[in-house]
Amino acid sequence: MPSALFVILLTLGGAGLYLAMPGGRFHVGRAALIVLLGAAAVLVSLIAPLAGPHEHGLWLALLALVAVVGALRVITHPRPVYSALYFLLVIIAVGGMLVLLDATFLAAALLIIYAGAIMVTYMFVIMLAQKGGGPAPYDRAAREPLIGVATGFVLLAALTGRVLGAGGELGGAPATPEASLSNIVQVGARLLTQYVVGVEITGVLLLVAMVGAITIARRRAVTEQEGEFR
Amino acid sequence: MLAAYLLIGAGLFVLGLIGFVTRRNLIIMFLCTELMFQGIVLNLVAFGRYPLDGHPTLDGQAFGLFLLAVAAAEAALALALIVLLYRYRDTLDPNVWKLLKDE
Amino acid sequence: MLAQASTTLLPLKLYATLPFWPLLGAIVVGLMIALRARAERAWWPIVATVAVSALLAMVFVFDAGRITAHESGGEAHATAAQHAVGETSREVAHAGEGSATGGEWTPEPARVPGKTITLFRWISLGERTSLQGGQWIAATFYFDSLTGVMIGFVTFVSLMVVIYSIGYMRDHHGHPERGYERFFAFLGLFVFSMATLVFAGNFVLLYLGWELVGLCSYLLIGFYYPKPSAAAAAKKAFIVNRIGDFGFALGIFSIYLFVKPLTHAGENPLDYAVVFHYIHQLAPGQITTIGLLLLCGALGKSAQFPLYVWLPDAMEGPSPVSALIHAATMVTAGVYMIARCSPIFAASQAVLNVIVVLGVIGAVMAATMAMAQFDMKRILAYSTISQLAYMFVALGCGAPDSGIFHVYTHAFFKALLFLGAGSVMHQMGHVIDLRKFSGLGRILPHTRNTMLVGCLALAGFPLLAGFWSKDEIVHASFQYHPAVGVLMLATAAMTAYYTFRMYFLCFHGPTRLPDEAGEHPHESPRVMTIPLYVLAVGAALAGYLGVTVAGGAHSFLGFLRPHGLLHHYLHGSTIIVDENAHAGGGLWLMYLSALLAIGGIAAAWLRYGTAPRVDPDSITLGRLWSIWNAKYYVDEFYDRAFVRPLRGLGRLCFAIDRNGIDGLIWVVTAVPRGLGAGLRLIQNGAMQTYALGMAIGVTALVLIWRWMEAAGG
């Protein structure tokens, strides 16, 4: 894997993302998106061979492409509703990858919780905060896109470089999954033995979150100017 | 094998990070944190599946489950807060809230 | 006699209780104040306890003489001759020290003509061997004949003054003044302090008494504290005294510093006995240092030039206080101390010279200033300074016994004069300005009579107490240097002149009264006049303790000779440098000084006999008189030269404190402050900025990690 190519691709991707951010001074919309998509596709196709067995790699490449593109659109789309829908796409792709990783129970849980529960809430809130007349002004312009994108891609480059630099070490000797590894029973047993305290605490956390969400949402806002209830 | 997942995880994480920093919509920002969670879940599970010592474990998946629970809790609270904030100022722009600034 | 002398009339421990009786009295009065008992009766604990002390003191006088006679043995060693011997003995002592380190040397008890008794150990000097007892400053009393003389007249005069105060501190209707009980408590405290000062057996205890009498002086000068002048005078007295004490303390430190290396195990280098024993082994420079520093203290306490300025102001206090503290007893502490330390002073001619010079300046200056005052008590105050200067001259001329003789006679007649002035003041409604009244002789006959005796004694009228002691000093000063002698004689004449100027202005001439005196001023009650008469007898006859009745060619008027009982009594406890000062002869001097005294009185009679309303001297002397009247502008000079610059320095320090040092600290803090101000800009309150910062930080960390990984291999 020629790392120079990676650097070029990452730079290209970064530049594309920067251009694709909403409201940037050099916002060029679709053209940038196409550049970006191209870069992502090449990137993913470069990654795919890393993923071992043939059809496994193919699936992975496809899912990765979906995930990355979805993620890109989540952060570049000016309309929150679309962002949320793209996020759903990401979730589905990640779920697929989890299946590839033999974590079927987790994949199911992810889809059920995110797609079923969390995203519904999100959509609900998005709709609640929706106003007529196109995207809100704050959605039309990104904040500090240059620094943000640059920082992110430098970090990405650093991480990627590390992973690829140790490619042989990491990628070598893929462990064969044991037949029963993805067994939901085993996960459950693990959770209720080794991590039982964590499970309990998580339960409490969820309870607290629920109570907290209720109390917060029930609170009446007081406008600062008049001090009246709304 | 592992490397591919790590790279995808890193990509998701970094994209989430960029989104969190640059987008000016509270809801999208929280979506971006969820994006970062996805990258992390992917990492955790991949490490469990392809461990460096060659013995796959379920710990990655267990952690992933915890992460899901935390994400759910966080989403509930965060969205409640967002609703509240929106009621106060009629906007989702986080830059309206600068109470941390020492004036 | 020696054999019997070892036993005393009363046990020494009993004498050691002497100072504490008045303290007990003061505490009783203090309790009376705390319990709000009637002020009327506040006098009795003090009178009773001071009386006990006085009685003890009378007995002690006899015992102290025996102790000294016994301890000093047959050898008349305390002379200048021994000073010469000291030179050779120094070498011997040093030779002895060499073997001392070997541990075979047994300390020879320091031979001094007195007995030291230890009350308790006071201050630890925490030496290295403190586990075994170490070095201590103990509360020790030292009894010898000098102590005897001092304690004798101190307690006696105190008793008289305390009795006088019973009446003085009341108004015309016999109601006690405000603070009556406080006054007596302070008097009791004073007698305790003075007795401690006299009894002290080491320098630190001496310092304790020294400061405590200063405190009492402070409290009593400021007795009428709502008066700003009284409060200021009290403060001035204390502070000027502290200047002296500063030197005195350094003197004590120096004694320890120099004497300590010479001492042996078990000897405390601050005890009189030890210091006097080793003093001759010190280098001349060291002795001079010690002497000058101690002298500093004496100058302050005894109000000598240049530290005399507090005494005239101290007259703001009630008259009994002026009589007791600022004339008879406390101010003589300096003289007492120098006499006490005569072994030190005798060893350094340089210090003696300084004492003489300062004494002469003080005597002449004070006498001239006294000639141009109108405040009766201030005249007496200047006269006190002048008389104390006489005593200093005596000390400086190497005749401490003459100095002590004068202290002793002076106590009687000066106390008498102050009490008399107090009596006048009491009846004149606290007016003491000589211009405001005259011819009081008819109204206050007893006061007039006793004052006359006092004035005569002060003037040095022949056959009265002052004559004998003053003559001795003049004699000694002529032995020292004729010029000093002449100045002393001139001062004597001036003394006679101003004393009688005061007397005539007050008691002679037409009767004039100030408004404050009320309708019918009358003679003071008996409780006041009886002490006056007692003191008058003392003023007349006290001198005869220092004179021998003996006929012959060298006798005054044919039957009186200088040097009597007192000198024999004191012999041994003070070191007389110049034996010639006491040699016979000098009879012409006695006649001359008698003549000068009478001449002075006569001159005063001529000019002031009719108590003229305008001071004739102010016309004749003109400018000179104004300078005298303005006290040579010394107060103003001190104010400009010392007080104001020092206060300015204080202001400067405070300004430095606020601006300089704090400013410097501000500069130091400005660095983080500026840094913070810069970083504050980043803290814009927007959450995403912080998130971005975090992202940058994480990125930087990862990059650093990767870089380190690459570098580390």
Place this chain on the structure above:
Amino acid sequence: MIPRSDAMAALGVNLLIFLPLLAAIVVWTLPERREGLAPRIALAVGVVVFLVALPLWLATSAEGLLGQTSASWIVVGNEDVGGLRIAYHVALDAISAPLVALTGLLVPLAVWCSFTAIKHRVREYYAWILALTAGMFGVFVARDVLLFYVFFEFTLVPLYFLIGIWGGADRRYAANKFFIYTFVGSVITFAGILYLAIRAADLTGTSVIHFDLRMLSTLTGLSAAEQSLLFVAFFCGFAIKVPFFPLHTWLPLAHTEAPTAGSVLLAGVLLKLGTYGFLRFSLPLVPAGAVHWATVMGWLAIAGIVYGALCCWVQTDVKKLVAYSSVSHLGFCMLGMFSLVPFGLSGSVLYMINHGISTGALFLVVGMIYERYHTRDMNQLGGLARKMPVMTFFLVLFVLSSIGLPGLNGFVSEFTVLFAAYNSTTLGPAYGVVGASGILLGAIYMLYMAGRVLFGPLKEPAGTPDTSAGLTTDLTRREIAILVPLAIAVVALGVFPRVITDSLDPALDHQVMQRVTAAAAAPVAPFASATVSGETPKHSSDRRTTPGDTRGDTIFTREDSRGLERLRGPDAGVPELAAGGF
């Protein structure tokens, strides 16, 4: 009540720390309607700690520790892999006992004097005072240097709030300045402590770093250069706390703004933490450093004496005057300490006690005046003696004690200290002379203050004295009862200072003086192998390879020639002073 067994003593020592701490929590959590209980609980605790501290002090002997309690507090690692051990190790010895007694005396009085002065946030106030009490006791009883440091820093917090909440008009600034000033200094001290402990572990060959005071104060083998740098590090924290000229500028402000009880405890006890630190740590732990810097310390001390006194004289605020007088007085304290003679050290400790008593008392009296007149400005007050004779008695007494009148406590320490400086070969007469000018200047400014406030014609601001809050024109019985113990102490310690020095002197001798003497007499060789009293060094030999530190050498060759004579008295065994027949 003198503790008979060591178990009882240990109980007492721990009680001193934990009882106030517990009480602080109780007071803090009192319900609002029970607010009135807060002062009473605090006072009761104050009285109890006094009743515990006093017998403990009386029970201390010259040697040995009283009520020793030791437990591991923070332990990291073990003997094999190395690590760190901070112990909760407390005990009382003859040096700390008088200071503990002083604290025990001042705490109940400080609490009691707040009864009328504090009217808002009452529970919090007493809780902080009690917490401060625990901290102060902790400092004095700690036998682990890091524990000491923890308590040392801990005392800042309560006082910060006491000044910042209940202080005067400028309280916030004062509190911040006080906190930051003292904190910055002590952080450097902390670094010094860590360095010392690490080096000590190195030198003794123990793998676990620990901070035991006894071990550190018997340590040998630190090079002279190290010691002198460590001294500077210690100096930073302690000197600011003292406060030592020229690092004193926080003090006048803090004092002026603090509530009365805060001032009393600040002047009475907290300033002593600095001097105690010098005595306990700088001298025995780095004796060579102390010897090296002694003259500089002497210079600063006398500069502080004169400078503080001069500053006092131009103040118009009575409290500020007393505050500046502390600068001057603690200059005396330091002068005595760095005279490096036995009685200088003992005088210095006495000075700590006496300054605590008399300055604490002065602050109390000033506070009482302030409560009535709501001003401390000398231009607005005057002639109070006629209206308040009882107050006058006490103020004059404490003023006299403060200016060192013989027979009162101030004299004993002041005299001893000056005596020591004058006779010290380290410092010498010149220091004594300049220092002694302090007794003159002291009289000037103190009498100036007394003269203006007490004497002269009566002058008081309109509408005063304010007798609304249960006060009378003159002192109330409560206030008299507060001052009487101090007055008794003033006289008792003036006449009989031996109650302190008898056990103190030998202890100072053993724990401090001998270390310093040894350092001055036998200069620390830079190669010196490490020995800790009796222990043989385990692997110090491999550490000796570093060549001699030339700087350390030069420091001590200069001292060497005079060293022995200067610190070892001329006579080795002095039996008791010949006593007469009384």
